[in-house]
Amino acid sequence: MWLKSSVLYFSDSLWGDLMSNKLSVEDKLVSERSYADKVARKILCVGNGSCPVAKKDPQKIFETSMAISALRCILSYVVFPIITPIIGVSTGAAPIIGIPIAILALYFDVMGIRRFWIANHHLRWPISFIYLAVIGLVASLLITDIRSIF
Numbered sequence: 001m002w003l004k005s006s007v008l009y010f011s012d013s014l015w016g017d018l019m020s021n022k023l024s025v026e027d028k029l030v031s032e033r034s035y036a037d038k039v040a041r042k043i044l045c046v047g048n049g050s051c052p053v054a055k056k057d058p059q060k061i062f063e064t065s066m067a068i069s070a071l072r073c074i075l076s077y078v079v080f081p082i083i084t085p086i087i088g089v090s091t092g093a094a095p096i097i098g099i100p101i102a103i104l105a106l107y108f109d110v111m112g113i114r115r116f117w118i119a120n121h122h123l124r125w126p127i128s129f130i131y132l133a134v135i136g137l138v139a140s141l142l143i144t145d146i147r148s149i150f
Helices: 012-019 025-032 035-043 056-087 091-118 124-149
Strands: 002-004 009-011
Touching (some): 056 124, 091 124
Antiparallel strands (some): 002 009
């Protein structure tokens, strides 16, 4: 018979070993991780364990980082090329404003990924792919801004 845990499925014998202190939950978590999981944790400089994190914490960071990335994209695709010429403001200031916002967005994106992995959130893989897509977009905007200055 299998008993369901929030993270793993334990067999009766494993559950007995855990209860008799032969194995720790942390040892079982580390040994159950896939190779891809271990590699991702190493790249993100996240330990093998998980720490108790409130459910809202990773989601709040996700919302914040996505909002900053969205602000950067709105500035790049709407405000700078369309609205600033209409109101007569020079678009030459766009990279000066865009670079710090892009760097801030990238920082929050990376911190957001790490927070999902630290929390061992069940959606860490799909959210990581979303973050990577956003990081790619913001990084390309950052490179474009840097190239326009030089």
